[in-house]
């Protein structure tokens with residue numbers, strides 16, 4: 001299979017949409033493993049400031065797509081334009097256990113200002129008093145907040161997240177949703193968040209893509225205010241539509 005190295009983006013001017021510059025653009029992306037097609041001819045564009053949720057059943061190819069966009073997998077067909085170093089967050093926070101929290105946040109940064117910015121970000125995610133703590137002493141939610149600080153300190157054009165809240169309890173997850181929306185509105189990366197949780201998708205997204213057997217089967221703009229979404233009729237309608245698209249009965253969720 002041909003390997004197409006990702007090339008840096010030149011921030012094309014926006015003509016037809018009010019969103020920011022392009023954060024990632026893919027066209028005709030396909031990926032196969034051992035001759036078995038997993039992704040088929042995917043076109044995708046995400047702009048800075050846009051929050052896109054990728055929804056799909058287990059095995060539909062979500063993580064495969066995210067890994068390609070994260071430049072963790074170069075064995076694909078098609079064209080891809082992504083920033084040099086997108087920030088990536090996974091379900092497990094992947095903090096280095098031998099570094100204190102603040103040193104995890106600044107990892108790889110050499111500028112003098114990094115520690116000050118890390119302290120600021122840790123305060124923003126509510127971890128000001130845990131900066132000197134060791135990762136193993138953090139709760140799951142705290143570890144994910146530290147991972148979010150680490151992802152945002154570089155002010156990425158593109159933030160990729162693979163089920164970042166999958167391992168958290170329901171209450172912590174609600175708090176993380178609010179925090180993530182607030183931080184993304186402030187830092188304005190293009191976001192692609194992978195989940196199989198329909199409610200999470202409808203709560204967070206500006207746009208929802210549904211992946212079905214490696215193809216984008218639905219691409220929906222969510223035109224609802226972020227605050228109070230859950231209590232609108234549109235939320236219920238959209239949820240039902242997505243469950244139908246995913247082939248899930250409402251009671252199964």
Ligand SMILES: Nc1ncnc2c1ncn2[C@@H]1O[C@H](COP(=O)(O)OP(=O)(O)OP(=O)(O)O)[C@@H](O)[C@H]1O
Nearest residue numbers: 033034038056057058059060061062063064065196
């Ligand atoms: N490295 C690999 N080698 C072979 N097959 C793979 C590899 N990575 C993924 N696959 C296969 O590709 C398909 C899609 O996997 P992927 O992890 O992208 O799905 P997903 O939509 O993220 O699923 P889930 O929601 O369960 O995490 C699966 O059938 C999986 O077995």
